[in-house]
Amino acid sequence: MRAVDKLDAMRMFVRVVESGSFSQAARDLNVSQPTVSKQLAALEARLGTQLVARNSRALAVTPTGQDYYEATVRILQDLDVVEERLLEGQSVPSGLVRVTLSPAFGRMFVIPRLPDFRNCFPDVAIEMEVSGRHVDLIEEGIDVAIRIGRLSDSALIARRIGDMRMITLASAGYLAQHGTPQTLDELRTHQRISYVYQSDVIGWGFQVDGRQVTIGGAGAFRTNDAEHVRGAVLAGLGIAHHASWLFTDVLASGEVVRILDQHAPPLFPINAVTAAGRRMPSRVRQFVDFLAAICAEEPELKVGDG
Numbered sequence: 001m002r003a004v005d006k007l008d009a010m011r012m013f014v015r016v017v018e019s020g021s022f023s024q025a026a027r028d029l030n031v032s033q034p035t036v037s038k039q040l041a042a043l044e045a046r047l048g049t050q051l052v053a054r055n056s057r058a059l060a061v062t063p064t065g066q067d068y069y070e071a072t073v074r075i076l077q078d079l080d081v082v083e084e085r086l087l088e089g090q091s092v093p094s095g096l097v098r099v100t101l102s103p104a105f106g107r108m109f110v111i112p113r114l115p116d117f118r119n120c121f122p123d124v125a126i127e128m129e130v131s132g133r134h135v136d137l138i139e140e141g142i143d144v145a146i147r148i149g150r151l152s153d154s155a156l157i158a159r160r161i162g163d164m165r166m167i168t169l170a171s172a173g174y175l176a177q178h179g180t181p182q183t184l185d186e187l188r189t190h191q192r193i194s195y196v197y198q199s200d201v202i203g204w205g206f207q208v209d210g211r212q213v214t215i216g217g218a219g220a221f222r223t224n225d226a227e228h229v230r231g232a233v234l235a236g237l238g239i240a241h242h243a244s245w246l247f248t249d250v251l252a253s254g255e256v257v258r259i260l261d262q263h264a265p266p267l268f269p270i271n272a273v274t275a276a277g278r279r280m281p282s283r284v285r286q287f288v289d290f291l292a293a294i295c296a297e298e299p300e301l302k303v304g305d306g
Contacts, residue, residue, distance in 0.1 A: 193222070
């Protein structure tokens, strides 16, 4: 198989996996469905293994096919980056970058530094989809999303740009009035401020003797907005379990106090994610670099920061 044909087959395979359909892949690539089937069969024959199991109703990627898909996506992205750089030459990045991120993260970290990015790349426009939900990047035309925690979607390419530390805390006034819990059992007796995601109250994760322990329950106050969690803590409504970066200033002043640090959970990765199989324009790449620089400059967001 010639190198060009091999690349075409690899791109076709990626499209089949991401679309979940031979017919949809054919439509996306503007070829016939038999062409897609023939190319995939030739690729499997050359590799000597089955990449996709198919029947009359559905197809499924085999474990070998998943490994090959992930490696192929990386190869094609690297190739696209090199080609883009050659085609762009010395041209300045331009166009629109659509990014989705949480309201608090955008307001606290991205917006204040956005003038610096615009000064460097005045021809790049930024559109923010501010939301707590996980949007479908391909379906909604999003270039990059900031996601926190483990990623399970293989159709995404992730770059770890920082880490988030979850801490348990309350206002000094609340603790003075109600006492400071020293154990998780004592914590269960206190008023709690809960975070809601997609109508579900998120449990609080802790580590006890190397094992994960989760405390559930709705709590005295619940909200789907991080800054309302902060406001509730400052108002003395109870104890919260949330991102440390939301409380940096009031922790430093002593208005808010950390508790139960001995049971703090591991750090959660902060990822900038893009859709797999897409060519990443230089404007998007520059914006991801900008997001990574923001995290690197913030002690509470740095990768692996103690």
